[in-house]
Amino acid sequence: MSIHVAITRRVRAGCEAEFQQALREFFSTSFAHSGVMGASLLVPPPGSDAREYGILRTFRNEEERDAFYDSPMFKTWDERARTMTEGEPVYRRLDGLEAWFRSPGPPPPRWKMALLTWLAVWPVSMIVSALLAPLFGQLVPKFIFAGVVAGGIVIVLTWAAMPLLVRIARPWLHGSRPQPDKPGDR
Incomplete structure (x- = not known):
């Protein structure tokens, strides 16, 4: 990891x-x-x-x-x-959701990270499922199809949807930012 x-x-x-x-x-x-x-x-x-x-x-x-x-x-x-x-x-x-929302200061509130992630997952899951169903839907068992869809969702979220949404929503996510934390994990 x-x-x-x-x-x-x-x-x-x-x-x-x-x-x-x-x-x-x-x-x-x-x-x-x-x-x-x-x-x-x-x-x-x-x-x-x-x-x-x-x-x-x-x-x-x-x-x-x-x-x-x-x-x-x-x-x-x-x-x-x-x-x-x-x-x-x-x-x-x-860690976790903070990695998508990484910045040098403190991460945004968790509720904002969760809401933005949900806004990305919802349409991406529908689109990926619709695109992959004709290719794999009838050819593989449902649990394998679900795994393929999950993999597609993760790929789209990681390299397309989340970077774009985080960039667009940056002012809302961070608002007026407090000073960074004191030295800790490196």
Whole structure:
């Protein structure tokens, strides 16, 4: 099961461009670590005075995550990043529905995540079932057909429906956001 981690760093005034370039270089290097499955950078909106940058990382599992953060490669990056940032980075592990709604700050309220997920699952389940019924409906037992439909739903939700809905609903999901949690899971 993959592990998602949201990291928030406050970049020193005047170091924003240098930090972004250094982080892009580190992203390229970090993919040499076998357990790193993804990384993204979230920047403040253009024209904003905010200096909070978000880094989203996905690891194959907890062991790979821990090995990455204990590696000399990460420790070298962390030392370099500290010259361009203020305070300690904040690490948050994202679990369950939070992984779809991952962001550097706190996740939206669970009821909003559940409602948006339901809004995606309902039509996707109807569409996937209708599309697959002519192909598999009469050829396989019902429980296998149900598994094929469930797999189709998961694929559509993961790579299409949820990323699109989360992007569209971001202002509603997050509203005015409180400050990120204190350092915890990494």
